[in-house]
Amino acid sequence: MSKKAKNDGTQTPKVSKKRVAKKKVAAKKKAMPAKKRVAAAKHAKPVISPRERxxxxxxxxxxxxxxxxxxxxxxxxxxxxxxxxVDEMMGNR
Incomplete structure (x- = not known):
């Protein structure tokens, strides 16, 4: 028998391909640029309570x-x- 199917009037059922769910990729968080991190760190004053002072x-x-x-x-x-x-060290003056 040859590879070609006979056309005898019977239909072969169509086989549908299974759909494979695509993996969802979470969006990567963008890191803060180095310049902004340094700028944020420079202006941060240490916070101390009056009691600690x-x-x-x-x-x-x-x-x-x-x-x-x-x-x-x-x-x-x-x-x-x-x-x-102490006030100079804490940046209060």
Whole structure:
């Protein structure tokens, strides 16, 4: 028998191809450009509570007084100087 089908009046059922679902590809998130990341990092101020600021100043003033062997009369100056230093470090001035 040859490869050609006989035409004897009977129809062969058509076989439909199965449809294969295409995989959905999630859209990739675009990374922030390096310039924007650096700019965002430069302008970010560290956020500290008033209590944390107070404790930082007190600790620094204590160590300054300790270096002077707790000499009388300079405690207010130590506090004010330490206040300025902490504020400069935090970018508040």
């Amino acid at each position: 107070y404790e930082m100043i007190a600790t620094m003033a204590y160590y300054r007084a300790e270096q002077r062997n707790f000499e009388h009369g300079s405690d207010q100056n130590d506090w004010f100087e330490c206040e300025q230093i």
